[in-house]
Amino acid sequence: MDYTTYVTAEGDRIVLELQSARYLLRQLTNVREGRKVAGLCEYLVPCKDKGYDPSAEIRTSASTVSAWLDLALLERLFRGRALTHVVAAGDRLEHELRLHKGNMDRAWNACAVDLVQCSRVHCYYVMLNNFVSVLGKIEDEAARTAMGHVCRFFALQNIAEDFGSFMLTRPQQQVCKEALRGLMPLLRHDVIGLTDAFEFPDNVLNSALGKSFNPWPTYTCTNKLFSNRTLRRQGLREPVRGCQAQPPQPPGPLLRIQGVPPAHPRPGLHRREEEAPAFWRCRGQIVTLLPAIPI
DSSP: OOOOOOOTTTTHHHHHHHHHHHHOOOOHHHHTOOOOGGGGGGGGGGGGGGGGGGGGGGOOOSHHHHHTOHHHHHHHHHHHHHHHHHHHHHHHHHHHHHTTTTOHHHHHHHHHHHHHHHHHHHHHHHHHHHHHHTTTTTOOOHHHHHHHHHHHHHHHHHHTTGGGGGGOHHHHHHHHHHHHHHHHHHHHHOOOOOOOOOOOOOOHOOSSSSSSSSSSSSEEEEEETTTEEHHHHHHHHOOOEEEEEOOOOOOOSSOOOOTTOSSSSOTTTOGGGGGOOOOEEETTTTEBBOOOOOO
């Protein structure tokens, strides 16, 4: 998630995160006072035991790539991180309240950074928990495999960016990164289809892709795993896996470059055939000129 601050209907995003943190601390108080807590905050239940050490939840003995690809392990680490951050924020708030003689506003402001962080890691845990639960409901085997790679990549990338929240040895950190790098070649085959599966309409994207001036080669997806829509990808010399190239168009009256529609040439291509070099550079790649009719 991108946590760059921007305005929402309810206000600043930090304000929303602080509101989420307020809810989390209220649930922590309920657990410590013996009241029942369920749902998204059920992971706080062990805190009802005053001798409970939450740091045990962010340790692991995983030392191989296959172990780090276990979704149960990744979900436990996310749950443990959320638990430790919420407990730490609650303890810090109690300390600041004593320090400021019960002034809640000053104590809350002093703990704002910790509160925002506990809200974020809680949201990450909820995202992973929902992701894992949905994976088991996907019937198509190919889709389930592809989404499983995305799920593991999301979890490992998040852990790698926040090693400080986990009690991992340096060798374990290196193995985690190795598992993350190992997923990249697996995702690369399906990344175009996965991106297109969001099916954002062109008028929403407001992108140069799909407009009249389009220097991108066009491919039509026929893979049942993803939606059957038109895919565009720069510099492709062969179709994407599971996609078929569209039939070539007849030469137009202007000089044509592979992947560029003849009716809308790139700036500087409106030249006579005898003035054109043997090769031209298009977006950093050398492409050959197709036969053209002199202007």
